[in-house]
Amino acid sequence: MNRLVSRAIEEFLRSTYGEELVQELDGTPEAEAGVTDPARIDVSGLSRAGCRLSKPLSEMLEDMGGWMTRIEPIRRLLRFSGRDFKDFLLRLDELPGRANLVLPTLPVPRLQVRTSERGVQVMIIDPDPKSAWQFLLVGLIRGMADDYGALCLIAIDEVSIRIDIWDEQFAEGRLFSLEGASVMLGTT
Incomplete structure (x- = not known):
């Protein structure tokens, strides 16, 4: 690994x-x-x-997370998590299980995604002082927000990532094809 x-x-x-x-x-x-x-x-x-x-290392990790979303097989796997950006975020808590199906020894921290009363998505990560996952996930979320065409503000603290979605259809999302049918983001 x-x-x-x-x-x-x-x-x-x-x-x-x-x-x-x-x-x-x-x-x-x-x-x-x-x-x-x-x-x-x-x-x-x-x-x-x-x-x-x-x-700084945190910036390098965030950039790597964003880079991963531009690799088509990874992007496709991530896009299966939701039909829109909010749905994608709400299903990120499934990411550790999915990652461990592919790489059983990969130490992915447990994630909990919650929606606050104002509609802000908050991802809580199992705290680990040596973990690089928080910054990698910020980059991944940023990259997927671009992919879905969503405008959001992403902030981090010690154990959580806060995603405040301002506009889910701010820009035209990238095409996503499932079984030969092209689907534009934000449409049903």
């Missing part, structure tokens, strides 16, 4: 920042040490790249 995560990080860095950065990071002492701590491996490549690019 660590190899798969490392490969995903490498592909993100390559497609976003270029082959030169990946080659430069491959020669660092940390990369050559063969670190085996799963909590460290998950973000070590992003951390080193962030240092080189003068970007």
Whole structure:
């Protein structure tokens, strides 16, 4: 599993920042040490790249989450979660189970999605001080909001992500095809 995560990080860095950065990071002492701590491996490549690019790790993780939504097979799997953005958010608590069907050893934290009295979606994440999931999920939510054409404000604190949807049909969403039938986002 660590190899798969490392490969995903490498592909993100390559497609976003270029082959030169990946080659430069491959020669660092940390990369050559063969670190085996799963909590460290998950973000070590992003951390080193962030240092080189003068970007905080949280921003690198958020960017990687957004990048993942542009990979068509991942995007398609995420789009099966809901016909509109709000429906997608309400079903995000199913994400850990779905991820573990594909990668049983992937340590995805438990998620709880709640709707406040003002209609704001709040995602509560099992707290883990070493977890990178919160920032990765923010990027993923941001990318899917764009995919659905929704305008929202996303804010984070220690254990939750708050999504305030201002307009679910702010922009035209990307086409999504299910069994040969094209469906525009926001239509039934």
